[in-house]
Amino acid sequence: MSAPFVAHTDAEIAEMLGFLGLDDLDGLFGEIPEALRLRRGLDLPMAMSEPDVAWRLDELASRNRPCGRDLVCFAGAGAYDHEIPAVVKAVASRSEFVTAYTPYQPEVSQGVLQAIFEYQTMIARLSGLDVANASLYDGAASLVEAVNLAVVAAGERRVLCSKGVHPHWRRQLETFSRGSGNEIDLVPLSGGVTAWEEVADVGPFGAVVVAAPNYLGCLEDLAAARSLADRVGARLVVCFDPVSAGLLRTPGSLGADVVVGEGQPFGTALSFGGPYLGLFACRLADVRRIPGRIVGETVDIEGRHAYVMTLRAREQDIRRERASSNVCTNQTLMAVTAAVHLSWLGPQGLREVALRCARATRYTREALSSIAGVKLMTTAPILREFAVRTPIAPETLIERLVEDGYLAGVPVREGFEGTEYEGGLLVAATEKRTRAEIDGFAAAFEKAVR
C-alpha cells in the first residue's frame, strides 16, 4: 500500500515504529475501540496515476459546454463573463499566495497581509465607505453578515429587503434567518425598481436592503432607500455591482451604511459558481462589528512598517459564542486576485470596463427588443443587464440557442413566483462582446422565437 504524496520508505516506517515501540502501523490506533474500526477497505475507486486522473477529468470536462467561442455568453445574474488578463493569473497563482494559510504569524506573513491591506483600501474606495474586511465567501454570504451587523447594531430583528436583491441571496438570507431569528419583509418591485412607497409599516427595522443595480439590471434610487431607512430607524445595506461602480456614484456617497457585493468579475472565472468573492465594506463606526478578518497597519519592535490581523477580539477563536460572526477561512486568494486585477485596470480601466459593458448591453437590448414578440420587461434605466419577455418559455429558448452557440441568459423564476417578472429572460453583455457576436446572437434569437 502506498500513497502518492507520502515520502516514507518501508525502512523508515519500520524505524519510526521501532522508536515508538510498535510492531506495525495498526498499533498506532490502539485507542480506538475495536468494534468501531473499519475492517474493510474504503469502497472508493482505485488509486489512479496523475495522467490517468487528468485524462478522466478531461473526459468529464468534455461533457460541459464552457463559455467561449463555441458558446458565446449572454448570461449574468450575478456571474459574469469578463476578460481575465494573463497578469492576474500569473501573480495570483504564485505558490506563496496559494499555499499559505491565514496570517496568524505576521512576521512570516507580511506578503499576504499587505496584499489584503491593499485590497481593503480598494474595496473601501469602490464602495465609498471607510473600511472593508479581508473578504467573505460570496456576495450572498456578505449580505447575510451585513444584515446580522445591522440588526445587532440597531437591536431590532426586522428587515426590509427589496425583491430586486438576487433571489439566491434572498433565499440564503432566509435560510440563515432560521437561526438568527431575523424577520425578512420583502418589498415588491414596480416597473423594475423597488416600490418603497408601498411600505406602510413605520418600523422600527434593523436593516433596509436594496440592490443597485438590481437583479433585473435596473438602477435604483438610493436616496429613496436612504430616506426610508432614516424613517424606520434602520441601517441601509446596499448590494452593489463592483463593475458598474466604474460609472455610478458610490453607494457610500449616497448614504449606504454597509455595502456588499460579488467580487467575481475581478479576475475570477465563472467556475460553475465558486470560489467567488464576498465584498464587504462599512462605516468606521461599525468596524468593531465587522465579520471575518481585517488587516491593520502597525510597526514592529524596531519601528518598521508592518501589517497584522487586527481587532481580533471580535473573532470566534477569541470571543467564542459572543463573536460577531463564525467566519474563519474566507476567500483570501480571490481577494488578492481582485487586488491585482483592479491594479491592472486602474481608474480609467475600470471606467472603461463599465462603459463597454453598458455599450454592449444597450446594443444587445436594442437588437433583441426589435424582434417581433420580444418585449422589454422594465422601463427604468439599466446598465449592464436587462430582462425581456419572450414568446416561448425562456428555458426552451435557452436550450435552442445553445445549439446555435449562444448562452442566451438566465430565466427569471426562483424568487419571482407570481409576479409580472416570472418567466422573463435576464440578458447580460460584458466588455468581451463584439458587434459581430451580438448581431449573430440576435439573428439566432429571432429564429428561435419565431
Added chain:
Amino acid sequence: MRAPLPAGRALGAPLLARDFEPTIFEFSEPGRHAASFRTTDLPAWQADELVPEAFRQSGAVALPQVSERDLVSHFTRLTHRQYSVDLGAYPLGSCTMKYNPKAADAGACLPGFTAVHPAAPASCTQGWLELLVELEEALCEITGMHAATLQPAAGAAGELTGLLLMSAYHEANGESARRRRVIIPDSAHGTNPASVTLSGYEVATVGTNARGGVDLGALRALLDDDVAGIMLTNPSTLGLFEEDIVAIAQAVHDIGGLLYYDGANLNAILGIVRPGDMGFDIVHLNVHKTFATPHGGGGPGAGPVAVCSKLARFLPGPRPTRGHNGFELTMPESSIGRVHSWHGNAVVLLRAWMYLRLNGGDGLKRVSEIAVLNANWFKERLRGTYDIAYDRPVMHECVVSAQSLHHDVGLSALDVAKRLMELGFHPPTVYFPLIVEEALMVEPTETESPQTLAALADAFLQVARESREAGNADDAKAAPRTTPVGRVDDARAARKLVVTFDQRAD
C-alpha cells in the same frame, strides 16, 4: 533513517532581509495604466448617453495607476515576504497544512470546468454535475454517511449549515421549542460556539477529564430534554481519540439529541474509523485540510456537510443528483434552502475529487497512518524537553507545552514560535486549545518526510536547550531577527486603527 536535512525549512531568501515594500498606492502615477480591451466595433456611446446624470459618477474610482511591470514586481516582492507550504514545513495544528498536489492546480485551470456558467442549463453542465455527485458519494463512504451537501464554502459555513439541519430535524418532530442547547467541550474550536449562537441555540460547555476526553459524568448531568445535540471533534483538538465515544453517542441519542462531527481532524482517521460508525448524525469536512486543496492565504476552502438518512430531506439545495436523463439539480423535499450563491466552491471541490482519485481508498488509509505516525514520533522526540499535556498516544497532531520552560527560564510558547521562524520553520498553533497552558499544537501531516520531521524536532529541542543553557529566554524573546519584520506590535494595530491606506496618518 538518515540524519535531518536542511530540507523542509526556509531560511533567509526568499524571506528577504529587512527591506520595506511600499504599498501599491505609493507607486501610483497619474496617467499610467496597464489595461487593454477587445476590439468590439460597437457604437462608442459615451457615459452621458448611457447613464442618467443622477446615477453617474463624475470622476473615477481612485485605483492604483501602475504599469504592468511595476504591478508584477510589487506583488512578487510581497510573495518574497511570505512563508508557504511550498517553501517548507508548516506544522500549524488543526489546520492540516499538507502538500497541495500540482496535478490539482492543472485540473483547476481547465476551461472545460472554469468557463462554465453556474446558471447554464443542466445540458451544459453534465461533467460538473457528475464530478460533484461522485465527490458526494465518496465523502459519504469516507464518513459513513448517507447524503451530503457540497454548498458550504468553508468549515464554519458547514458548521452553521449542520446546526440548521439539526434545528430543522427537531422542528419537524415538534421539539424545536424545548431543545434550546447544544453541548460543546471546552477544548472545541472557537467556530463551534460561534456557529451555535448564529444557529439560534445556546452553548452548554462540558469539561475535559484527566485523560483529555469529554468528562462523561459532567456530560450526563447536562443531558436533558432541552438539549438539541452535541458538537465533537474526534480526535479532539488535543489530538486524542475520544475513548468514550460509544457511551457519549448512546447518552446523547437516548435523550433524543443529535451528534455533530467537526471534521477539522478527519485526517487522522481516513479508512480507519468512520464518524457514522461512531454514532454521528451530521459531519462537516474541511476539504482544504483533509483533501489537500490549497489554503490560499486564508481561503478559499470548502466545507461539505454529510448526514445520516433521516436528515437527508432537510439538506440545502438545489443539489446535484443522478436523474433519469443524466445528472440534474434537485431540491430536497424539506430543504433548509440555499447556503451558497450557487453550488459551493466548485473548483475547490474539483481539486478534492482529484486528490481522492490520486490516492484511492488504500492511499487515504496510508495518509492517515503516516500522519499519525509522524505526530507520535514527533511527540516522543520532544518528551523530556517539553511538557506533554495529556500523556497518551496521539492521533494526527500533538499538543505539547512550554509550561515548565516558561516557569524555569521564562521561555513562553510565543517565544518558541518566534525563535522557530529564525530556524526556518513556520511555527505551530500556539495558545490553543485554551485548556492547556503555554500550548504548542503541532500537526506535522503525512507529507513531511522523516528527515524534515527530524529537522523540525531538532529545532524545537534547540530552542529549549538554548534557553536552558543561558538560564533565561532573552535570545528567544528577541526573535525573529531574520524575517522581513521583527515582532509585530499587534496592540498598537488595534489601538491606532489603520485598515486602509487612506487612514494612514503619515
